[in-house]
Amino acid sequence: MKTAKKIWMNGKFVDWKDANVHILTHALHYGTAIFEGIRCYDTVNGPAVFRLDDHLHRLANGTKSYQFGLDYSIKQMSDIVKKLIVINKLRSCYIRPICYIGYYSIGLDTTDAPYELAIVAFPFGKYFGGKSEKGISCAVSSWRRIKSTILSPHVKASANYLNSILAKKEAMQEGFDEAIMLSDEGHVSEGSGENIFVVKDGALITPPLHDAVLAGVTRDSLMKIARDMDMEVFERTLLRDELYTADEVFLCGTAAEVTPVNQVDHRRISEGPGPVTKILRDSFFNVVNGKDERYIKWLEFVRG
Numbered sequence: 028m029k030t031a032k033k034i035w036m037n038g039k040f041v042d043w044k045d046a047n048v049h050i051l052t053h054a055l056h057y058g059t060a061i062f063e064g065i066r067c068y069d070t071v072n073g074p075a076v077f078r079l080d081d082h083l084h085r086l087a088n089g090t091k092s093y094q095f096g097l098d099y100s101i102k103q104m105s106d107i108v109k110k111l112i113v114i115n116k117l118r119s120c121y122i123r124p125i126c127y128i129g130y131y132s133i134g135l136d137t138t139d140a141p142y143e144l145a146i147v148a149f150p151f152g153k154y155f156g157g158k159s160e161k162g163i164s165c166a167v168s169s170w171r172r173i174k175s176t177i178l179s180p181h182v183k184a185s186a187n188y189l190n191s192i193l194a195k196k197e198a199m200q201e202g203f204d205e206a207i208m209l210s211d212e213g214h215v216s217e218g219s220g221e222n223i224f225v226v227k228d229g230a231l232i233t234p235p236l237h238d239a240v241l242a243g244v245t246r247d248s249l250m251k252i253a254r255d256m257d258m259e260v261f262e263r264t265l266l267r268d269e270l271y272t273a274d275e276v277f278l279c280g281t282a283a284e285v286t287p288v289n290q291v292d293h294r295r296i297s298e299g300p301g302p303v304t305k306i307l308r309d310s311f312f313n314v315v316n317g318k319d320e321r322y323i324k325w326l327e328f329v330r331g
């Protein structure tokens with residue numbers, strides 16, 4: 028991976044190589060961490076972070092759900108992110124804030140746990156490399172997405188990602204690029220690190236949040252962009268066979284952006300991005316690159 032010069036850790040900017048934790052860091056043993064994934068784009072008006080406050084709100088809400096102590100306000104975290112980008116002289120990058128329980132005790136009583144915060148920013152390309160443009164293949168996973176009576180699927184918690192990793196590994200070992208997970212009830216939920224959309228008869232359909240879906244910022248952005256284009260958008264339960272018979276399928280997320288899905292479980296969906304996916308993807312890139320004035324409020328410009 029590409030690195031940067033400095034990382035912000037518990038109040039200080041430290042050198043990349045010095046941003047270390049103790050082996051008994053609680054989060055390392057029990058997954059006691061909540062994090063975010065955010066992108067900064069190199070727009071004509073300089074670097075701009077896409078929906079920074081919305082990502083930080085999701086982080087803050089996650090820490091509230093799990094009763095983590097987060098000693099920083101949204102404004103303070105937002106300022107740190109922008110300063111970090113400036114210090115590292117980054118134009119476009121991926122940003123990873125993480126709130127975690129530090130070195131403290133081997134036990135599960137977190138009453139007096141030290142909650143730490145680190146923010147990392149580094150250059151980051153396309154999540155699916157060369158396939159991001161042309162499209163990927165997906166398999167419906169034999170692993171079900173975590174359910175809300177076990178762990179919250181709405182929180183971007185580190186512990187959740189073992190579930191995603193099981194699904195992703197299985198899919199890749201079988202020759203696919205990505206996994207699509209079903210909820211415990213067998214409803215289409217999402218990818219290992221992306222939300223999912225289906226296009227049917229010109230309408231967009233995405234699973235509702237109660238089908239074990241992370242409330243993706245990209246998902247929300249695409250629904251708004253599509254509605255502004257007078258497209259019909261439905262949040263409704265999708266069954267597995269609706270993936271096979273869809274006109275188009277795509278995954279979306281901060282890392283994956285808008286990635287077309289060409290086949291699901293060996294059923295051919297499209298050759299590259301279908302027409303609706305293409306329009307939405309082009310509009311999305313116009314928005315994140317600051318070329319669409321209507322959505323300029325979604326960009327947090329970084330002034331150096």
Ligand SMILES: Cc1ncc(COP(=O)(O)O)c(C=O)c1O
Nearest residue numbers: 220221222241243244245280281
């Ligand atoms: C499990 C999961 N679902 C969906 C998403 C997409 O969310 P967002 O668009 O906020 O990045 C992500 C990525 O963060 C994810 O990890």
